Amino acid sequence: MSASKAALQKLLARSRFVGGYGLKLVAVTDAACTIAMPFRRALERPGGTVNGPAFMAAADCAVWLIIKRHIGMEHDAVTSELNTAFLNAARRETVYCTARILKLGRRIIYGVAECHDRRGKIFTHHSVTYVRI
Amino acid sequence: MSASKAALQKLLARSRFVGGYGLKLVAVTDAACTIAMPFRRALERPGGTVNGPAFMAAADCAVWLIIKRHIGMEHDAVTSELNTAFLNAARRETVYCTARILKLGRRIIYGVAECHDRRGKIFTHHSVTYVRI
């Protein structure tokens, strides 16, 4: 029922998130999903830092993948709320985003995500609500 | 001290928000600021709806412009939190975003924004916190 890493990689490769953001699946278990967003000029805002929508897209995507991991490819869910705190700037570097599910309900799925550098320094914190469809 | 519509238009035209999203200033008073985001293919996600980061970028921008209206061109503030609720989908159409300030503090500025169609039908609701720098 639950989706394998290979299946999620394929899913991500043809999803809406990749086009603009170049997101890649790094690791996924039932407990957590980590994706990477390599730096590209299109993500840059004046001052050389990664722009806000890119972090939010990464968080939305990482939570979606861990949800698909749990509910399987044949089911889906859509984002209903996304709360973001911008804590530290990322400067021309790969951003990682790690998501976890805190509640997998029959109707509502609630998760959290953190964008961070490869050593774990936090950039942003997110809580994300998905509604099953 | 407060910024005129012409000054804000110039500011927007050279800001980070325009490149990717093509945002335009529609109207601004001390009470509210409305911008428009004309539909373009880059904003589309599978199914023909406007993607989430585009709404969040519009909300962030509209709140920033109404803040600049109040604090003037010589001062600035950065986004510290952005909460979004996705309420209805937008389909290949211009999205408008209207922002208001609820508190203009010495350190924290708090505003709300709604993305909507030209008749007022709501797409998303946002609350946005800026920190003065």
Place this chain on the structure above:
Amino acid sequence: MSASKAALQKLLARSRFVGGYGLKLVAVTDAACTIAMPFRRALERPGGTVNGPAFMAAADCAVWLIIKRHIGMEHDAVTSELNTAFLNAARRETVYCTARILKLGRRIIYGVAECHDRRGKIFTHHSVTYVRI
């Protein structure tokens, strides 16, 4: 189908919100619901201001009443998320809370609420998500 003001007053009088907070229904239409929370010592925190949980309870209650107004007495919904911004302090005075619904979905209901004084000065801003049961 929709609940009358008298029905909502009765509902409030026997609900969980009244015991601790003394909330009273002031006005309700399909568009908005306003309740009042008269000042009492139990709501006070050091410094003579109204405590945070009291504002959040008022917001939760006001949104619940406007929801009951729309879905009727025979249906119900429970709070799934409540976001609060504390903007100005209330000092030994009656706090009013006005709620509106932004989306009445089949599963999710999303509303906003503002706590304010009798002249409209804002104390807190809330967004509240309810799930229908």
Place this chain on the structure above:
Amino acid sequence: MSASKAALQKLLARSRFVGGYGLKLVAVTDAACTIAMPFRRALERPGGTVNGPAFMAAADCAVWLIIKRHIGMEHDAVTSELNTAFLNAARRETVYCTARILKLGRRIIYGVAECHDRRGKIFTHHSVTYVRI
């Protein structure tokens, strides 16, 4: 500079949070602070579950204590935002709340908290923003 467990216990015992909620400090390190809220009838809502404002008060308090741990007794901060997701009900039982700081800025402090039972089952998730004063 940083506050000891004994100092935080004293602080909590005379703070606004104890009166209504009976909160007790369980453990505190630089990394996390855990408090306990023993069940009492005043926290009960119809159906025998712990009411929402009690969870939010616990989260606000736990984050405040871990902040005081870091900034010391002579400094203070006030809550500016508190976001809550209600995930599972607590039924006539002690609720624990564990808080961590994600960013300790010069002006803004951002933390997260989870209310849970003694085995770690989650009741609520919170993100909390404090402003230094």
